[in-house]
Amino acid sequence: MMHTWQWRDWQAVPYLTCDLLEPWPHGFFTRQFSPQTPAKLVRALHPQALAYRVKQVHGNQVLKARKVQPYNPTQTLDALVEADGLLADQTAEAVWVASADCVPVLMADAETGQVCAVHAGWRGTAAKIVPEAVAQFQAQGSRISHLRVALGPAISGEVYQVSQEVALQLGQTIVPQYSGDSAGLITALFELPGAPVLSDLEPDKLRVDVRRFNALQLEQLGLAPEQIAIAPHCTYREPDSFFSYRRDGSKTVQWSGIVNVSLT
Numbered sequence: 001m002m003h004t005w006q007w008r009d010w011q012a013v014p015y016l017t018c019d020l021l022e023p024w025p026h027g028f029f030t031r032q033f034s035p036q037t038p039a040k041l042v043r044a045l046h047p048q049a050l051a052y053r054v055k056q057v058h059g060n061q062v063l064k065a066r067k068v069q070p071y072n073p074t075q076t077l078d079a080l081v082e083a084d085g086l087l088a089d090q091t092a093e094a095v096w097v098a099s100a101d102c103v104p105v106l107m108a109d110a111e112t113g114q115v116c117a118v119h120a121g122w123r124g125t126a127a128k129i130v131p132e133a134v135a136q137f138q139a140q141g142s143r144i145s146h147l148r149v150a151l152g153p154a155i156s157g158e159v160y161q162v163s164q165e166v167a168l169q170l171g172q173t174i175v176p177q178y179s180g181d182s183a184g185l186i187t188a189l190f191e192l193p194g195a196p197v198l199s200d201l202e203p204d205k206l207r208v209d210v211r212r213f214n215a216l217q218l219e220q221l222g223l224a225p226e227q228i229a230i231a232p233h234c235t236y237r238e239p240d241s242f243f244s245y246r247r248d249g250s251k252t253v254q255w256s257g258i259v260n261v262s263l264t
Contacts, residue, residue, distance in 0.1 A: 003018055003019055003020050003150075003229035004018070004019040005017070005018050005019075005229070005231055005232060005233075006018075006019070008027070010027075010044035011044075013030070013032045013033055014030055014032065014241075015027040015028060015029045015030060015033070015044065016028040016029075016030070016152065016153065016231065016233070018106075018150040018229050018231070019229075020148050020149075020150050020227075020228075020229040021106060021108055021148060021150050021258065023108075023110070023113075023261070023263055024108050024113075024115055024258050024259060024260075024261060025045035025046045025049075025094075025258070025259040025261065026045065026106050026115075026150075026256075026257065026258035026259065027041075027044060027045060027256065027257060028104060028106075028150075028152035028153055028231065028254070028256045029041060029044075029254050029255045029256065029257075030241045030242060030254055031241060031242055031243045031252070031254050032241075033254065033255065034243070034252055034253075034254065036255075037053075037071070037073050037255070038051035038052075038053050038071055038094070038096040038255055038257055039051055039071055039072065039073040040073075041096075041255055041257065042094045042096075042257065042259075045094060045257060045258075045259050046092065046094060046259040046261070048092055049092045049093065049094040049259045050070040050071075050092060050093060050094065051070060051071045051094045051096060051257070052065040052068050052070060052071055052086050052088070052093060052094065052095050052096065053068075053071045053080065053086070053095075053096045053097070053098075054068060054080055054081050054082065054083040054084070054085075054086060055077055055078070055080035055081065055082045055083075056082075056083075056084050056097065056098060056119045057082045057083070057084060058084065058119075058121050058123040058124055059082070059083070059084050059123075059124060059127060059129070060084065060085075060124055060127035060128060060129035060132050061082070061083040061084060061085065061129075061132075062083065062084070062085030062086070062087055062116065062118065062129065062132050062133045062136050063081065063083045063085070063086055063087070064086070064087050064088075064089060064136075065086050065087065065088045065089075065090070065093045065095055066089075066090060066093075067081070068080075068081050068083075068086065071096070084097070084118065084119040084120070084124050084129055085097070085116060085117065085118040085119065085129060085132070085133050085136075086116065086117055087114065087115070087116040087133065087136050087137070087140075088114065088115050088116070088258075088259070088260040089112075089114045089140055089260065090260060091113070091260050091261060091262050092259070092260065092261070093115075093259070093260045094257050094258065094259040094260075095115060095116065095117040095257060095258060095260075096117055096255055096256065096257040097117045097118060097119040097255070097256055097257075098119065098253035098254070098255055098256075099119060099121075099152070099153075099154065099235075099253060099254060099256065100235065100242075100243040100244060100245045100250075100251070100252060100253045100254065101121075101154060101155040101160075101235050101236065101244050101245045101246050102119055102120060102121035102122075102124070102154060102155075102210070103118075103119075103120040103121070103125070103151055103152065103154040103210050103211050103214060104117070104118075104119065104120075104151075104152040104153070104154070104256035105117070105118035105119075105120050105130055105133070105149065105150070105151055105152070105214065106118075106149075106150045106152065106256060106257075106258040107130075107133060107134075107137070107147060107148065107149045107150075107258075108147070108148045108258065109137055109142045109146050109147055109148075110146045110147075110148055110263070111142070111143065111146040111263075112140070112141065112142060112146070112263075113260055113261060113262055113263040114137065114140060114142065114260060115258045115259065115260045116133045116136065116137065116258075117256060117257060117258055118130055118133050120210065120214055121210070122162065122166055122169075122170060122208070122210055125170060125173070125210050125213050125214055125217075126166075126169040126170050126172075126173060128173055128217060130149075130214050130217055130218060131217050131218070131221055134147065134218070134221055134223075144221060144222040144223060145222075145224075145227075147223060147227060148227055149218060149223065149227060149228050149229070150228075150229045150231070151211040151214060151215065151228070151229065151230045151231060152231045152233075152256050153231050153233040153234070153235050153238075153241075153242055153254075154210060154211055154231075154234070154235055155210070155234060155235050155236045155244065155246055156209065156234035156236065156237065157196065157197075157198055157207050157208055157209025157210075157211075157212065158198065158207060158234075159207070159234065159236045159237060159246075160207055160208055160209070160210065160236070160246070161200055161202070161205050161206070161207055162205070162206060162207070162208050163204065163205060163206075164182065164186065164204045164205065164206055166208065167186065167189070167197055167206040167208050168182055168185060168186070170196070170208060170210070170213050171185050171186065171188070171189045171197070172185070173213065173217055174189075174192075174196075174213065174216045174217060174220060175188050175189065175192075186206070192216070194212060194215075194216075195212075196208060196209045196210075196212035196213045196216060197209070211230050211231075212230070215228050215230060235247075242254060
């Protein structure tokens, strides 16, 4: 099933939404919103919601929003709690992540209304942060069949060159039972349906699709493909819309957020 991604405007500036998350106010914001922070961007989604963010460290920790103070733009980065995911289990909580090539992941439970925002770069993906977020949902009573996951704009596999070692770390998360040599694991990744790796002209290099790795991790947890949507946008190849660390070498970011709202 193909999901629909739609551009919407706030104050005449575009941001991206996904039909899979239609019941929840959400958005993958573009570079045009920079340098605005979630403290202001939350107004585009839900004027009464409180915004929550963390200091992202490329790990796999997912916290509940209520464990973090609502975001105040006067806070320094070092004053923020370190994590790479936030789960909102109370209404009017808006959780946010920043990205510039890494995958912004917005998740929701169609039964409870709970939502989560995850920052999944290759390191976080290798550490299985998205499955960790699923585990947090399940700890709150969620069922796998009720989850909805949108993987936003990120660097695409066609242009994301990495070392073979990085590809192997990612591969071990979806072929954990493989006990052969490195070459055999790479071959096994190429043989997967919708392979998350592509060949590269340089020796000991590969191209990897981090969003596809995350989708495969989710499918191994029991999510059906129709519960997962991948944005048809590449941060590296769309400089007019997105910042890209790999392209520009700058630490500028775009924000993605989702709000917990009552579905009853």
